Structures are given as C-alpha cells and as structure tokens.
Amino acid sequence: MATVTANGVQQENGFSTTNSAGRMNGLTIGQNTIPMKDHDAIKLFIGQIPRNLEEKDLKPLFEEFGKIYELTVLKDRFTGMHKGCAFLTYCARESALKAQSALHEQKTLPGMNRPIQVKPADSEGRGDRKLFVGMLGKQQSEDDVRRLFETFGQIEECTVLRGPDGASKGCAFVKFSSHAEAQAAINSLHGGQTMPGASSSLVVKFADTDKERTLRRMHQMAGQLGIFSPMTIQFGAYGAYSHAMMQQQAALMAATQGSYLNPMAAIAAAQMQQMAAFNVNGLVATPMTPSSGTSTPPGISATAVPSIATPIGVNGFSALPPQSNGQPTSEPIYTNGIHPYPAQSPTVTDPLQQAYAGVQHYAGDPLPLTGHLLFMFPHNPPVVFLSSPGPEGCNLFIYHLPQEFGDAELMQMFLPFGNVISAKVFVDRATNQSKCFGFVSFDNPSSAQAAIQAMNGFQIGMKRLKVQLKRPKDANRPY
DNA sequence: TAATATT
Numbered sequence: 021m022a023t024v025t026a027n028g029v030q031q032e033n034g035f036s037t038t039n040s041a042g043r044m045n046g047l048t049i050g051q052n053t054i055p056m057k058d059h060d061a062i063k064l065f066i067g068q069i070p071r072n073l074e075e076k077d078l079k080p081l082f083e084e085f086g087k088i089y090e091l092t093v094l095k096d097r098f099t100g101m102h103k104g105c106a107f108l109t110y111c112a113r114e115s116a117l118k119a120q121s122a123l124h125e126q127k128t129l130p131g132m133n134r135p136i137q138v139k140p141a142d143s144e145g146r147g148d149r150k151l152f153v154g155m156l157g158k159q160q161s162e163d164d165v166r167r168l169f170e171t172f173g174q175i176e177e178c179t180v181l182r183g184p185d186g187a188s189k190g191c192a193f194v195k196f197s198s199h200a201e202a203q204a205a206i207n208s209l210h211g212g213q214t215m216p217g218a219s220s221s222l223v224v225k226f227a228d229t230d231k232e233r234t235l236r237r238m239h240q241m242a243g244q245l246g247i248f249s250p251m252t253i254q255f256g257a258y259g260a261y262s263h264a265m266m267q268q269q270a271a272l273m274a275a276t277q278g279s280y281l282n283p284m285a286a287i288a289a290a291q292m293q294q295m296a297a298f299n300v301n302g303l304v305a306t307p308m309t310p311s312s313g314t315s316t317p318p319g320i321s322a323t324a325v326p327s328i329a330t331p332i333g334v335n336g337f338s339a340l341p342p343q344s345n346g347q348p349t350s351e352p353i354y355t356n357g358i359h360p361y362p363a364q365s366p367t368v369t370d371p372l373q374q375a376y377a378g379v380q381h382y383a384g385d386p387l388p389l390t391g392h393l394l395f396m397f398p399h400n401p402p403v404v405f406l407s408s409p410g411p412e413g414c415n416l417f418i419y420h421l422p423q424e425f426g427d428a429e430l431m432q433m434f435l436p437f438g439n440v441i442s443a444k445v446f447v448d449r450a451t452n453q454s455k456c457f458g459f460v461s462f463d464n465p466s467s468a469q470a471a472i473q474a475m476n477g478f479q480i481g482m483k484r485l486k487v488q489l490k491r492p493k494d495a496n497r498p499y
Numbered sequence: 500t501a502a503t504a505t506t
Contacts, residue, residue: 069504103505105505137504154501230505
C-alpha cells in the first residue's frame with residue numbers, strides 16, 4: 021500500500037518527539053525518523069481526486085498546510101483501481117483544519133467536475149447522523165429542506181437528489197452534526213406530513229450503509245436482468261461455492277450488459293465480486309462444515325473453501341453445488357423447487373449436428389476481449405491462445421447461451437475454471453445471430469469437469485445452461 | 500424514494 025510518510029528532521033543523537041504546540045513531529049532513532057502525530061490529529065477524507073494522481077502527486081498540494089503524517093489513495097481491493105479519493109492525516113491537528121478551510125470545495129482539480137472535498141473522514145465521525153429524506157415534493161429546494169430540519173440541530177450537509185436535467189428526484193440527504201439531532205428529526209418528521217405532489221407521507225430515516233446500498237443496487241440490476249428470483253438474494257448458503265457462483269453471476273452481468281455497452285454492468289459486477297469475497301472472508305452466519313470435498317471452485321485456494329453438509333438451494337443460484345461432501349445420499353433442499361442437475365435428457369434437435377455441419381471450429385485468433393471484461397477477473401490475465409480444440413476431455417459443449425453472448429462472453433464465463441484455450445459461439449451465417457450454443461476448450465480435463473459441475477444447469481434469465489463434454493469427432497453417433 | 504468516493 022503506497023503511503024507517503026513524512027520524514028522528520030533528524031537529530032544527531034537519540035530521540036526527539038514533538039507535540040501539537042510543537043516544532044517538529046517525529047521520533048528519531050539514529051538515522052531513522054518515525055513520524056509522529058498529535059493525539060488529537062484528524063484523519064481527513066479527500067474526495068474528487070483525478071484518478072491519475074497518486075500519493076506523490078498529491079503530496080505537494082497538501083504539504084503546504086503542514087507536515088503530512090500519512091496520505092493514502094484509496095484503491096479497489098481486487099482491481100487496484102484508483103477510487104478517486106484518499107485519506108490524509110497531518111501530524112498536527114491544526115494543519116488539518118487549515119487544509120480543510122483552505123481547500124474544501126475551494127478548487128477543482130484538473131479533469132474533475134466538482135470541487136475537491138477535504139473533511140474529516142467518516143471514521144472520525146460521531147456515529148450515524150446522515151438522513152435519507154424521501155417523499156419530498158419535486159419543487160422543494162435545498163433551502164426548503166433545510167428549513168424543515170433546522171429546528172432539530174446543526175445541519176452540516178443538505179442535498180436534494182436530482183436527475184441529469186436538474187429535476188428533483190423527490191428525496192434528499194441531510195447530515196446533522198450529531199446522531200441525537202438526526203434521531204430527533206426522525207422522531208418528529210417521519211410520516212408526519214405529505215408534501216405537495218408526493219404520493220405518501222414524508223420519509224425520514226438514516227441513510228443506507230454501504231452494504232445496504234450495494235444490496236439495493238444488486239436487487240435493482242437483478243430485476244432488470246431477470247437473473248435472480250424476485251426479492252431473493254442470499255449469501256453464504258454454501259460458502260465458497262456461492263462465492264464461485266457470485267463470480268459467475270458477476271461475469272454474466274458484465275457480459276450481458278456489455279453487449280449493450282453499459283458501463284454500469286462492470287461496476288455492478290465488481291460489487292458482486294466484493295460481496296462474494298465478503299462471503300469467503302467469513303461474514304457469513306450460515307454454519308459450514310470443513311471440506312472433505314473433491315471439487316474446489318476454481319480460482320479459490322483450497323484452504324479458503326469450506327464445503328456444505330446440507331446444501332440448501334437459494335433462489336436464483338440454482339446451478340447447484342458440486343456434490344463435494346462425499347455423501348451422495350444426503351438430501352439437498354432446494355428452496356426454489358428446481359432440480360439443480362437438469363439437462364439430463366437428450367434434446368430432440370441436436371445442435372451438435374449443426375455444429376459439425378460445416379462450421380469451422382474456432383482456431384486461435386485472439387478473442388476480442390473488452391476492457392471491462394478483462395477488468396472483471398484481474399487474476400485471469402489474457403491467456404495465450406494455443407490451438408483448438410484441446411485434448412479429449414477438455415472440450416465442452418454449451419447450449420442455451422443467452423442470445424447476446426459472443427465468444428468473449430462465453431470465454432469470460434468459463435475463465436474461472438481454468439485456462440480457456442478457445443471459446444466459440446456459433447453464429448447463423450445468414451442472420452449473424454448467435455445460435456445460442458458454443459464450445460469451450462480448456463487445457464486440461466479437470467478444468468473441464470469443474471466447469472461442468474458448476475455451470476451445467478446454471479440459470480441465466482429464463483434459461484439453464486447445458487454444459488457437457490463435447491463428443492469426440494470420431495465418435496459413432498447413431499444419427 | 501437512494502447518492503461521486505470512506506482504509
């Protein structure tokens with residue numbers, strides 16, 4: 021983690037420390053100086069930072085107000101992507117106050133639309149004191165909202181949410197200087213009156229936490245994409261397995277949306293990955309037993325993979341877990357009532373026949389990966405495409421693909437299971453439309469098996485994938 | 500009726 025740390029002035033010998041009244045901040049031991057900060061130092065949150073500026077670029081701007089104890093640009097945990105904000109702690113509290121008054125909303129960094137934010141970080145805060153206000157009239161301005169709330173305490177921020185056209189969305193955020201003030205506002209205002217033009221009475225509640233926001237967004241997207249059953253997203257039902265499934269869902273969301281060039285999908289997918297990671301990180305109340313399993317979701321280290329004593333299907337995640345607990349007679353419960361291992365019966369129209377009837381198998385051109393898809397799986401760098409198909413037992417036939425899926429999306433979907441050496445969606449020559457089936461080749465059979473285990477029966481929208489070994493070319497087929 | 504970001 022890149023962090024700029026102040027270098028103190030060295031003394032000849034021994035130790036030196038300073039205080040807030042003080043001269044210099046730092047503990048010097050011989051050649052090394054360890055920066056020290058005041059005990060009443062304030063950690064500042066810095067927002068609206070251009071994403072091309074790193075710690076070293078920001079340092080000069082802030083050093084003007086005092087010696088910096090620590091400056092850290094926030095990065096995405098998985099992708100390393102610059103989040104456009106940072107934390108800054110000065111050695112002296114006074115420096116922080118000076119910087120805040122000199123910079124907060126006072127200038128706009130190059131390339132930004134909004135002025136820089138310099139204010140105490142949430143971690144310095146006094147608890148939950150930010151309110152969401154719903155069911156406002158569309159005509160009500162920030163000032164109107166302020167007037168409504170000002171009797172309950174000191175308002176630090178008041179923002180009416182607006183669309184791109186500037187029209188109010190009928191809701192606002194109001195931040196008080198203390199939790200008690202916010203609570204008082206809730207007690208007095210929530211449900212108490214109906215604003216002109218609003219469809220029901222005023223809503224005043226504490227604003228969502230980040231986790232709640234993420235869940236809300238996921239629900240929204242899920243609804244749009246039809247991926248999940250309505251209103252049901254659960255985490256942790258089967259530990260690491262659902263982690264793997266989350267990754268799949270994330271990939272699917274990105275891929276599906278990607279065909280519409282919707283950048284939100286990538287963001288959403290990244291959020292889902294984060295949720296999946298939470299899962300593995302143990303923020304899961306569901307009891308899990310140690311793994312005796314034979315199939316480990318790809319890309320997840322074996323030590324991080326618990327298994328499931330009693331698999332419980334979750335609506336939407338109905339491509340069900342590998343039978344990894346060595347108890348084939350256990351009776352899984354599937355709350356969505358759909359059996360996880362579908363597609364056992366042969367289909368009447370065999371797309372294999374079409375596949376073999378004149379379409380060349382993919383033979384090794386670089387796949388047209390889009391940027392956001394690569395971004396999705398930072399630990400799966402672009403593979404070198406060797407040849408295709410792979411050895412026997414490495415090649416999968418996939419049916420019931422979404423119409424929108426192209427080669428890149430198909431590959432993306434299977435990357436978590438191993439090295440994909442080719443991925444090809446078959447396309448109708450006349451219409452250029454996907455035939456909704458394709459082939460994926462891995463470089464080894466166990467990747468292929470893992471992919472079958474996890475992805476066969478995997479639900480996308482209304483359809484379920486069929487994933488099975490591709491038939492060998494020379495196999496006798498009774499057709 | 501839910502947002503520029505908060506280790």
